[in-house]
Amino acid sequence: MSKKPDSFEVACPCCGAMLKVDSDSHAVIAHIAPERPKTFNDFEEAARAMKEQDSRRESIFRQSVEAEKNKSDLLDKKFQEAMKRAKETPDAPRRIRDIDLD
Numbered sequence: 001m002s003k004k005p006d007s008f009e010v011a012c013p014c015c016g017a018m019l020k021v022d023s024d025s026h027a028v029i030a031h032i033a034p035e036r037p038k039t040f041n042d043f044e045e046a047a048r049a050m051k052e053q054d055s056r057r058e059s060i061f062r063q064s065v066e067a068e069k070n071k072s073d074l075l076d077k078k079f080q081e082a083m084k085r086a087k088e089t090p091d092a093p094r095r096i097r098d099i100d101l102d
Helices: 043-069 071-088
Strands: 007-011 018-022 028-032
Touching (some): 043 071
Antiparallel strands (some): 018 028
């Protein structure tokens, strides 16, 4: 008779890691993470990327501060427009819903 192997290896489809699975319990008994490539080749490139990220973050923050300053004016304009539309259109009769018929 052929003997069943104690464990087998499977590649993770998401991250590419190798998983060693016990054939009896079907539980993962070992995990070998995939080798990740270097993000940056040298420190100068990494420092340059950090400075770009800092300037981008500062720009987004400035935009959000400006939007917050103008938020009350925008909400007032939206409210006035809604009030104008409410005055222009007469009250329509309420729509009958299915639940109202019970």
